Amino acid sequence: MGTELTRRELIAWLGSGVLTWPAAAAAGSMPRLAASWQVSDGRYQVGWLRPDPAQHRWHVQAAVDVPTRAHGIAIGPRGELYAAARRPGDWLLRWASADQPRWAWMPSERTLNGHILLHPNGRWLLSTETDLDTGMGWVSVRATETLQTLQTWPTHGRDPHQLIWDHHRPDHFFVANGGIETRPETGRRKHSLDTMDSSLVCLDLGHGELKGQWRLDDARLSLRHLAWAGDRLGVALQAEHDDDGQRRDAPVLALLEPAGLRAVRFDRPLAGYGGDIIGTSDGFAVGCPRAGGVALYHRDGRPRGWIPWPQACALARDRRDQLWVAGHPLAGTITNTWQTLPLQLDNHWQME
């Protein structure tokens, strides 16, 4: 495989900041990340993690128990945390460490799909949802203080997953419709994959108007996670082919370009699953837990490198443009990792 990066190359690629965390720790600058996880006793929690170099492990700085597994996380302007239940989910959380958690419970006819997005004004929170009667996707615009729904718009597809603001147009946002049919009576089981219809849509916040909709040629690629690298929008993919080989070799990244949506190949099999994506100054990083590593791409989609990392999924970037990866049982940067045990970190985390 041509692109497995050496440590030296990785450090060069990741930037010229201080990369040895013991030094940073001495300066008291260990970063804090918002995340969700499962504790070894089975409880699910949402909270703040910080590396503890002295103990060689991650330290839970603050946490709150949540009733089911969480998924998407957002950090509010005053440091408060927002979290959504993993799909099919039925709770939303707003939590500032010093306060009691505030919960919003979904009505029986709706479920959350796991991702939320804060408006830059800090007053609105968007959540992706499924109408259980029709199976179709919706985005709800909620008040951050109360989590109550103010407005709701159709996503023009099934299984809406992550959303992201449009860099180019204020109050416009993209939603990845995963396109996979699920049903309330069978939870996360996938139905009718031969008719799955995944798409990327752009909606306007004010009226929910559909501004654009894009699909890949390969209908068995589910569009799920979104990130910007400069002016390029990247979409992490999940392959749903019946054939094992096709799934194993399937691309995990698509790019939205003026000509449309284009899936890009990597130079090694990635097991057809990109669980998280982040944009860096040089391109994209996609967490591939099934392939056991992070795939790095240039902005134009050319492979840039591969970081072997057991169960790598959640990705974050610090102010030095350093990549932070959560796998199992290790999480950290390229140069410093710490044990996550007894926690099993979930798919996404966010740098403070």
Place this chain on the structure above:
Amino acid sequence: MLRLGAACIGAGAGVISQNSLARVVVPVHTPADLVLGWYRDAAAPRARVFQAQARALVSVLKDNCDGRLSREAVRRQWRETTTAWEHLSAVATGPLITRRSLRQIDFSPTRPALIERAILSQPAGEMGMARVGAPAKGLPALEWLLWARPNVPQTLACAYAREVAMDVQREAEALSAEWSNLADRSPDAWSETEVKAAVEELVNQWIGAVERLRWAQMEKPLRSGTPQALPRQLSGSTAESWQAHWAAIVGLARARNEPPATGAGLVSFELYLRGRGLDDLANRWATVVDTADTRVRAANPKIPSTVMDAAGALAELKRLAEAELAPTLDVRLGFSDADGD
């Protein structure tokens, strides 16, 4: 094939007890024994019971609408029918999924406004009811008609209730027929791929049933301050509903009576484990199931602490199933299986 295992015999309520451990002959069951036993000795008989109860419900509603039977008698029959349905559907597999029966006849929450509209539209027969949306029909709609709305004989509402009951009966008959076909299919006719898919469905749906009971039906209504979301709350049948669900769950979890011979009878997960020589796991499994059994039986919707205790025990059971039972059955469910997220 037979295996001498440390299975347990002689229990109070038909469950084989760990307190009287004895070495008994435990057959080695295959995955096919597990699913075919489930189809033949659990699902198909329960579908027949549900069919009979649904037919009785239509009959008593007819008598009630004609003014010959009290509403209380209809309510009793609704409870019997609903319990039979919950025994069948709590662990929803096979035709229950392919037919989308839960959506067809147990859509929750029911929508009173849509029921009122349906009453006025006077749908008749299968075609007429096909035009009525799921939120306005099925057992929850009947519950609303029987408890929340005066069900006066010889009215449009009563006629609609009869149509809803007949709609439930049609689904019950279709389910019974499909389950019978599955149960009657020769074991040799099942391919390895079909058996694997059926085991995956059974284990997933069993774990889903545990989680649904724990969270959607017990813990969430309490935590979210919405007691009206408790199952069958309108008819005051919440505890009965929990017990019916739990009976279906525990029936597949724990060994009862003597182990069946290979290829005959319902094979519980516990017996499957013991047949594989996994006595340590089987013993831990039995302990966790028994704890859940005690707590679910004690759960009282009016005493939240009992409900939370039951929910806690169910969470523990789910964890053990995901962490150790599923891998033993070669069913992938692990935490890192982030499929779809």
